[in-house]
Amino acid sequence: MNRICLTLPTNRACSATIAAIHREAVHAATRFGADVQLLILDSCDARTRAEHAGVVAALPRTDGVTVHHLGEEPQRAFLRRVVERSGLPEPDRLLRLLLPAGVSYGSCTDRAFLLAAALGCDSVHRRDSDSAYQLRSGEPVFPVHHELPWLGRPAADATAAGLRTDLDPADAHRPVSLAGASFIGELSVDIGEIRRRDEGVYHEVVGLWAPAGCSPEDRRRLVEESFTGAGTAPFTEDRSTLTLVDPMRVDMCNIAFHREVYERVPLPPATDTIGSDYFLIHLVHDARLPGILHNRHIENFHTPERRTDSGFTAYQTRYVKFLLSMLHLHHVYDRMAAEGDRLLDAGHHVRTGRIAELLRESTGLDRAENEWRLDRLDTAYRKLGGRHEEFAERLTGQRARLLDEAPRDMADFALLTEGWPALVDAARHTAPGPGER
Template sequence: MNRICLSLPTNRACPATLTAMHGEAAHAAERFGVAVDLLVLDSCDEATRAEHARVLAALPPAPGVSVHHLGEEPQRAFLRRVIEHSGAPEPERLLDLMLPAGVSYGACTNRAFLLAAALGCRSVHRRDSDSAYQLHDGEPVFPVHHELPWLGRPAAEAAPAVTRTDLDPALAGRPVSLAGASFIGELSVDIAEIRHLHETVYEDVVGLWAPGHWSEEQRRDLVAESFTGAGTAPFTGDDSTLALVDPMRVDMCNVAFDRDVYERFPLSPATDTIGSDYFLLHLVHDATLPGILHNRHIENFHTPERRTDTGFQAYQLRFVKFLLSMLHLHHVYDRLAAEGPALLDDRQRVRTGRVAEFLRESARLDRADNHWRLDRCDTAYRKLGGRYAEFAERLAPARERLLAEAERDIEDYARLADAWPALVDAARHTAPGQGSG
């Protein structure tokens, strides 16, 4: 029986999301005849984690669904066993990259990837705690409807089941490696207040994630579509395309990967950096691996914590660190695009070492563009005034540290990528552990 991992990493209270995801897991098991491991990676405080455990324990049993609720201590114990079995160098450093003290969108998903390998899953289907399923005719709109059963199968087999095909026939024999959609509702990055306060400042700041050499027209086009997802129109009926999926059309709250993708390459372990979990979308596209783009979009919302003074400062820092990360990532994306199908070996799997080389290359780039980005951020935030100006005051003395962190983050990513195949192989032979920790 095919086994899949439906995964939710969370560091906030989300009882409604847990209940809804259990419903998707039950639907997947019943509709597609798969075994579903519902994996909740819980980084919440003890009281919230205990409430999550209570909610999960109260859910009615669903045939074919196994629930795994792991707090950080069980996760850490699992990772220690995996790292030890892998024989990888610098084991304590690897543990820090897999389970850092700070918030890491990539690291929490990397843990899901290794646990999925331990559980024997063929795919990982990721959701987020600050999102919800749409309803249509009173029923939840589950993305798994399009994610199964095509992942891992030749694209030619999926073609009759989708609305349209926009794929070179020469790629029809390659496996469907990704299925995804986006979101509707609030911006995926919580910066709508900036747009409300000053449209021009919003355009200037958001445009900073474009490559430095882009024209103003290209930058404006990017700003117009950034962080908007699929807009606000609700689901009315299924629409799907078999294609090389544009990374801008997929959100990580609504995506599934075949194991031949995530078992070959991890996500960035960078901490306190928005967007650190999107690399595989680019890798799948540029390696010319087929995917399914559908319209079962998730409803996105923002939690109140981000609007508190403490939450605001932390979130704006994550946004600025995202902008700085793009100096390195755009270089890598250019290298991926130039390499194209040569990124794959003769078994149509990603050549891990080759991609890691690009990461190491990018760590040696001149920092001038990032100095420029920080200058523009400083000017923009001071122009907004209030707590944005206060954030600029805090940002100024941290400039050199942030520049160095952006460089170190990409070096750490290459270090993790080098160790990844051994970690995955060790995970396949490691018991995942249980409990709410």
Template sequence: MNRQTSSDRTSAGRTSTDRICLTLPTNRACSAAIAEIGEEAAYAARTFQVEVDLLILDSSEEATRAEHARAVAELPAAAHVTVHHLDEQQQRVFLDRTIRHSGLPAPERMLDLMLPDALSYGACTNRAFLIAAALGCRSVHRRDSDCTYQVFDGEKVFPIHHELASLGRPASEASAAVSETLLAPAHAHRPVSMVGSSFIGEPSVDIAEIERLDAGVYHDVVSLWGPVDWSEEQKRQLVEESFKGAGTEPFTGDRSTLTVVDPMRVDMSNIGFHHEVYERVPLPPGTDTIGTDYFLFHLVHDAALPGVLHNRNIENYYTPYRRTDAGFRAYQMRFVKFLLSMLYLNFVYDRMGSAGAALLDEHEQLRGDTISGFLRESTGLDRADNVWRLDRVSTSYRKLGGRYAEFAELMDARREQLLDEAESDTEDFAVLIDAWPTLVRAARETGLGSADA
């Protein structure tokens, strides 16, 4: 692995058709995941003749970061792979320089949206997007620190195989690299914008215990992320499909489909985006909320941008922290905030679905201003549906008893705060979208610089 700084290898603003960013955001111990993603980076460089910027965004505490630094140092040498292991202070240096160069108003607020004090799945990926722009990458490929790769015939099954085979190529050309094509001919001239798959193993959301305790309560709670006016049959189907990924079937051979990808079939631990997607629209920066990193799945789908769905599923597992009382409370609060965010996001998804081709400009590029307009419109919605959601969660969790009833007490004490945060997170997302093209341009102009020196 090459561990030179980006300033040694990449000039500011460079655009390279053969440079990609493979990223692993983490806030937990994951030396094994670092070793594995290093293998995937080497595979990508060797198989597809690309320059790979392996970007590890590390929000862990000091001792864990030191372990990660040792894991990075132990990665075997691999040609055309450069590792950037950035702690939050190094990320802050890059962001502060980029934001100030952009000339955007309220730079402190913008920095908080990009690097908030609390956990944010969307914000950490937005930082990867911005750094990828600074490095001149044509695509971003994201993995998670609580996942591992499947093994087939003694070889690890790397998703990047399908991602690099298709991303950015006109769909008409990419069809030769997939098993089947289910794409309207009218979209065949557009480039492949997203390539992804899902996961096997434990559910992506840590609520399986609820289903074991009471299937009825599980249905009631999970159905809350859908629109409140959906029919019972629609809610049943939603619950059946939610958070379970690709089930448990192991990989036995490649299958891939060129299509407009169903957002329910992919996961952020197993995704690759073309730069024309993430340089146009970021992810929601909301804090302590699961699901904030799923937004682009819906946008790519509703804009009818071509994608590839494949079956190189990642293997998902739960880290020990989730089993602790503190981990349980933190995760359940993130789940509740996700449910509340859907008041606004379901409205936006409905608008995006109706807009269709209007989500694209005359150059068939995503229109961020259209999305931010939908978001601002949504903030005027009556909160009654979210009050109802909180009531339903409280009643359901009290029925389960034990630590769920205790969590309901904590949640009820924060009701007004939670309602306010769901709305303000939506407003923040609109602000970030409007600023995003300026931030991306500034990142290209300044480069990563010495942030990882």
């Protein structure tokens, strides 16, 4: 029986999402015979976590579905045991990277990866708390329908079964390593207010995540495609393709990885940085590992907290840190694309050490490009006025710190990557702890 980890990391109230993802778990168990470990990683305050615990307790028991609801203290206890068992140096630093004080989109998923290893899972399927399933004829449209059949199997098996493909035949012997789709609804990055107020400023602000030497035409295309997902058209019928999945066509709220990917390389542990959890999508593509691109898109929405002044400031800071991270990530992505399947060993496994080398290499880049980004962002936000101008003023005082943090975040990622195989091996021999239902 295929054991999978269907995971929901959350730091916000999401009782409806917990109930909905449990229905997807039941679908995976009853339709595909999967052994589903439903993992809810709960970083909410005590009151919200208690509400979630009540929802979990009321979930109907289903053969083939085991629910794990873990707050941060049980997570920390598990991680401490894993780090100690690994015998790696700097254990306190590793623990802080895996469970930092701030919001980290990469770290919360890294914890899911380690817990999936502890639970003996073959794949991880991630959903988000600020999203919902589409409906067709009143029934939810579950992405796991496309994620389960082929992950980990040679791509040629899927082709032989009739799955549409645009894969190069030379890649057909490699395992299907990813299955994913995108989202419909609101922008994945909460900057729609800028677009409504000033298209020119929106183009400037979004275009800043492109490489500095990007042509105007390429930058324009990037802006048009960025953060829009699959648009707004609702699901009507299934479409799926075996391919090298374009990172711009999938989203981390709607993704599944085989363990041979996430047990080799983690996600960046940077705090307060949107997009820090997309690294493996690029790695799978650049290493020429096959994937399945389907159209069971998740419906994205924004929570009210982002509209408050404190929520606005926090989210804009995360966007700025995303822009600054791209100096380093573009460098690594370019190197990975150039190396292609040389990133894999003879068994089609990602060469962890080579990825760590590329990450280390990126930490020494000249920060002039990031200084340019901050200059352009300051001008754009001041043009908008209001709280955007106030944020620009706040950013001025944080400029030096943010410029220093970008390479330091990559150094942390390199350290975590170097130790990742030992951490995964330790996790396989570590009990997850309390929280199972």
